[in-house]
Amino acid sequence: MHSSLSQESLLVMPKKSKNTNIMIIVHFITSTGVGGAQIMLKRYLAALGPEAKNHSVVSLTGIGSIGRDIQNMGVHVEPLGLKPGRVSLSAIAKMRKMLRQQPVSVVHAWMYHGCLASIIGLAGRFGKKPGLVWGVHHSLQDIKKEKFSSQMIIRIMAALSGSVGRITYCSDVSRNQHEAIGFNAKKSALIPNAVDTSEFKPDPAARDRLIEVLGIPGDRLMVGNVSRSHPMKDHVSMMRATAKMLDEGHNVQAVLIGEGHTGSAAAVEAQSLGIADRVSILEMRHDIAKLVPGLDVFLLSSAWGEAFPLAVTEAMSAEVPCVVTDVGDCAKLVGDTGTVVPPSDANAQASAVGALLSAGEEERARLGRAARLRVQDNFSMNQYVQLHRDAYHSVQSGRPQAAHNIRSMSA
Template sequence: MRVIHIITSTDVGGAQIMLSRYLRALGSSRKSHSVIALMAQGPISKEFLSAGIPVHHFGLSPGAKSWRAMLDLRHKLATESPDVIFGWMYHGCLAALIGRVGLRSTALVWGIHHSLADIKAEKASTRMVIRMMAALSHRVDGISYCSSTSRTQHEAIGYARDRARVIPNAVNAAVFRPDHGARARLTELCGISKSSQIIGTVARNHPMKDHVAMVRTIAKLRANGRDVHGVLMGTGQANGPAQAEATVLGIADNISCLETRADVAALVPAFDAFLLSSAWGEAFPLAVAEAMAAGVPCIVTDVGDCAELVGPTGAVVPPRDLAAMARALSGILDLTPSERTASGLAGRARVAERFSFDPYIAAHETFYANALDNRRRACVPAMPTAAADPNGQKTERTERPEAGR
């Protein structure tokens, strides 16, 4: 089965990383997959290429609109003639819909990796794309969501219900695992006192991640006499809003902001607690699943499927509630080292049992097969059937497949 994945960018983000790891996990069958990115080459491109996965970039800038690029996309897809076109992220999904025009036998599927607690929180241009996709979703042969909450929220604004399914993200617990040497590596890298407890997160700098709230929570803990140090890893963190807020609050020496790193799996196990402070937008945060696999107790805001992800192994707090974040962190940090280890291992067991790659891969194979079945039914020629006219005479009428099928 030939599958082409169309994604907004190959920058570092949850959807991009998930696509890269999924294709790598396919083993030799990944040779039937390729990737198209709408924007210029990003760091994840190297991961695709090193695994022998072809990747093509159209080089669009953020917010740019190019009908020429869409014509080139349609030409490329027509030349490749894949069995399935898989759109990832909103703009990748919309481009996939445009690019599929004319390929009647090619199945089109979308992958949604965002939640919509409040669509007004999104940029105006993103809101327009989201609503446009809702109106066009009946033309798609399959829609996958990485969280049940995301599916419910999108269907509430009009996304097609009859061909949707939830496929949660997956994590490789053999890569993300407890590592007793991680603490020495991280404390040396960031100059952290050996006596400090480390509260960490891994995420790009973006308003929806609300890292200012994380810094303010750490300041609150320090004001209560706790020796804690915050570590934020991700694109845009160096000299970003979190670091600026730490300076304003007088705790700049207690916050370390690192750019994207290739050795995240070797550093995350050093955290005493992982804090996801996101205010909106999360569906199934991969970084939380990775921290759980690494044996780190997690505190998450109640956004998307975060509560379902951590279950009883972590703590769930309302978004933007600094007092609740501080209380939850205190509860984790007050545990003895052995109790905290036991809590972390419970999270690791949950991830290994529920969110491993084998069921993730199998779910996508079924997803593609169902989408192709939907597409074949859509291509069945209209069949004439007998119908009675108002005078009781039989006439010919044409039965047509349901729109989009």
């Protein structure tokens, strides 16, 4: 890794307030491009309102689209400009200088690399250190499926986890998986991802809007997935499930929204199956909330890696019934408002989605209403903000967080 930025470019933090109850928070995150953790950081800061002025962000890499959105909120984002595979002693020195010279109350680290960087940044600091919170946003179904460098970072984090004030997980499955490889169980807290239900909501006009964007006949039943192209998302299985549904007579259109789908393995598979005309690809969009409510069914086809997928929560909030694979906390997320199928099983996906399509519009609408209510009851931004406040106060004061404060989802 290397940094092309001057060491003199220090993080612009808010001046220390005379009000000792105000905490100054600095967030370390691997990048500020588009991703689940990055989107949650952006939503979290937006939900804080005026309180966000007490927060700043350090991106280990550059400033991506999410980072620019955060800057537009008036929150400072400091890019370190690190490059994969290269270590920079100057960047390490810069991190340490930032945290030594600024009145930081709590360091909140997001994602594996951000968590490791937070430990390095605080190492060797004399006197009282800021409280440290790690945020884990990845499930670990099989560590061997991770890149070798990621495997090493995860194992180092496990060895160092006892020195962290609090480790938050966005899914219960993720917490259990990380504790199984050595993450300190006494530090754990569950803070499920959240969604702004005023942004993702039912919209009667969304179906016509989506059909127009896709340029397809109005009688098609649209089955969508919103995520970047990546092997763990297993969009190839989604294509195979689509082919099976078409063979069974369902008038279905698969919709892939996200980065990297053009020319992807899924697109190649659709072509091979002869269903390319029944697969619509939309690359990166900024109007997801206006399109998702137009779907008839949301299908999460992931084979591994999911912890608590935001896209499913957003679809539920928009009253779209969901079929999800049994990875991470997906089963707990949808509860009895959706259908859970085994990962990497295209036939099971086709059967579950086909059943929802055959059930009719009224039954899908009923499930959609139940899904939105579940999100409102369990995954609101107000709850997300308060749970983080609790974690910050806990690590700053040095008081252990009681086990009963670890949050569970309702059945």
